[in-house]
Amino acid sequence: MFDFIRKPEIWRAMDAGFMAEIPGKLSFQLKTMQDLAVYAHLRDYKDMDIAEIGGGDSRILPQLAKSNRCFNIEPFEGADNGPKSEVKIAGVENIRTTVGRFDPVLKDASFDVVFSVSVVEHVVDPEFPAFLEDNIRILKPGGVMYHAIDMYLSDSPTDFWRNRFDMYRKAVTERDDLEPVGLIGAAQPAFTPDMASNPDQIMYGWKTISPSLNDLRQIAQSVSLLIGAKRR
Template identity: 40%
Template sequence: MFEFLKKEDYFRWGESGIPLNEPKGLKGAEDAFILSLLRDKLGLKILEMGGGNSRILRLLCDDNECWNIDSFEGKNNGPVREIKIENVRNVVGQLGDFSPELSDDYFDYVVSVSVMEHVPGDMLPKVFEDCRRVLKPGGFVAHAIDVYLLDKDDCDHPHQASVRSRLKTYLESAKSAGLELVEDPAPIEDPYFRGSYVSQADSVMHLWNSLAPKLRPLREIAQVVSLKAVWRKPD
C-alpha cells in the first residue's frame, strides 16, 4: 500500500466507529488509518515511532503491549520532556539508532503518524533497516506521511520534482531494507492534489506559519495530504 489517503476512507472509518481523535485536522484522519489496521486486534506488540504524547497508543495499550520511541527533545513541535503514559513503555531515542532496548524480531507492528517526512533523506535507509530489525517475521510497518501537493497547473514548480524524489526514496529505502509493500503502489508518478484527498485545514497551516515560517510560500499554493504506506517483513 502506497497511496494518498482519500475522503472516502476517512468517512468510512468514522462511520464504522473508529475514533477520530482530531476531527478538524489531518492527524485525525491519519490516526484513523493506523487504527483501521489495528482495530479489534488483541495481544499485539506495537511500537510507535515518534509518538510523543501518543493518541494512538492510549487507545490500544489496554489490549496490546505498546511501546513508544521518541527523543522527547521538542523537535518538530514535539514534547520537550518525556511523557509517560500508563501501560506504554518509552524508549528515549529514534528508530535508525538501533537501540539495544528494542529487541530483534519482537514487534508485530511499527507505526508512525506525521513523522517520516521529518527524517532526512540520507537517514531513511537506516530507519527502514531498524524497522525491519525489530519486526517479527511477517510483521508490518505502517506510516502516515505528510506530503505537500500542488495543483496540476503548477507542474513546473521546483517542489514537484522534490515530491517525486522523496516518494521514490521511501520506496527504494524500504526495498533495500528487505521490506515488501503489502499492495502494489498506486500510480503516483505525477503526484498532484486532487479534491478526493483528505487535506489539512487552512487554519492549521496558518498556525504552522508561525512555527515554521520558511514554508509559508509553499503553504500558500499547496495542500498537505497524507501518504498511507504499509510494508511487510517477509516470513
Template identity: 30%
Template sequence: MRAHLDQAYGTGRAPPTGLCLEIGPGDSLYTACSAHAAGFSGSILVDAGAWADRDLEGFRAAARVAGIAPDQIARWGSIDTALADLNSRYLTTGIDAMRSLADNSVDFIFSQAVLEHIRRHEYDAFIAETRRVLKPGGRSSHRVDLQDHLAHDLNNLRFGHKLWESDFFTSSGFYTNRLSYKDHVRAFEAAGYRINELNLDRFTKPTVRRAKLAREFRDRSDDELTVMAFDIVAEKPLG
C-alpha cells in the same frame, strides 16, 4: 492509531497483542493509552527529541477516553509511573533508539506524517531498522505527507540539496527529506519489506513548473510530481 490498525489489518479486526511502536509521537504520549486499550501488551514511542507534553492531567484525560480503568489511572503519580504501568517506553534519540531495540521484538509499527522528516542520509538505514525490529509477519503502516510544510505545495523541490541539507535548513522546523513516493517504496523494498497496500493522494496536475525545480528534481515524472501524500502498509515476510 486506530486508522493505521484498520489500514493494516482490516476494519474491526483484532490487532496483534504484543508490542506497538510509534515513530514520531511529537508532543503527545497518548499512544501509550490507545495501544493499551487496543490490546497491546505495551508500546514503544520513538522520536528524535524529547518534545512530548508531560502534563499528567492531560495524560489521565486521554487514558479515560481510551477506557482505562479509573483505579489504574488513580495510582499514577507522574508521567513516568504512568508509562511504566502501561508497559510503555519513550525513547528520544531517533535512529540510535531504534538500534537499541532487539531483533524481532515488535508486532506493529506506525507513523503519522513523520517519515518525510527523517534526514535523507539516514532514511534507508532507518527503514532497515524498522524491519529488523519487526517480528516476521508484522506490519508497518504509515501516512507520508510529501508537501512542503509552509504552503502545502511542492515548493520544497525548488532548492538544491546542498542548501536544503545544510544545518540551517535541517534545523528550521520545516525540513522534509523530499523523497518521492517511489523513493519511499524503494527504501521499504530494499529493506526486505513486502508492500501490502499503497494509496496515493494527488494534485490534479504538477503545481510547480519543471523549470522552477532544483536541478536534482527536474527528471522526476509527472506521476511523482502530482503525488501530495500517500498511505503505505508494508509487511515483514515470514521466514
C-alpha cells in the same frame, strides 16, 4: 500499501465510529485523518507487541494498549515540535531512543507492528536508509509497519517531492525483505481532489510554528501518504 490517504477511507472510518475511540486531543486536521487511517488497520490487533515511532503524547496508543503490549519509541527531546519532557500513558512503555541509530535498547525482532504518524517526513534523505533498515530490524518476521507521511503537493510536482515520493515507493516495492500490505495505488505526487488534506485555517496556524514553509503552503496542499509493508 502505497497510496495517499483519501476521503472515502476517512469517511468509512468516521461512519464506523472510530473517531470516538481515539482521544480527542486535536482540532480536526490532517493528523486526525492520519490517526483514523492508521488506527483502522490496527484496531483489531490483540495480544501483540506494538510500537509507535515518535509517538509523543500519542493519540492512538492509549486505545491499542487496552488489548496489546504497547511501546512509545520517543526521545522526548522536543525535536520537530515534539514534547520536551516525558509523557506517560497508561499501559504504554516509553523507550527513549530514536529509530535509525541501531540502539541495542531496541532488540532485533521485537515488535509485531511498528507505526508512525507525521514522523518519516522529518527523516532527511541521507538518513532514510538507516531509518528503514532499523525499522525492519526491530520487526518480527511477518511483522508489519505502517507510516503516515506528510507531503506538500501541487498540480505540478517539484523535483524535491517527486524524489521523496520515489524514495518511499522504492522502500515498499523494491526490497527483498519487505512485501507490501494491501494495494500499490498512487502513481505520481500530484494533488487530486479526493485526497484528505489540511483545512486552510490549520495551514494558516502553522505559520508561527514553521514559517519557512509559508510560501509553499499558499500554493500546495498538505496531504499524507500511507505506506504499509510486512517483513518477509
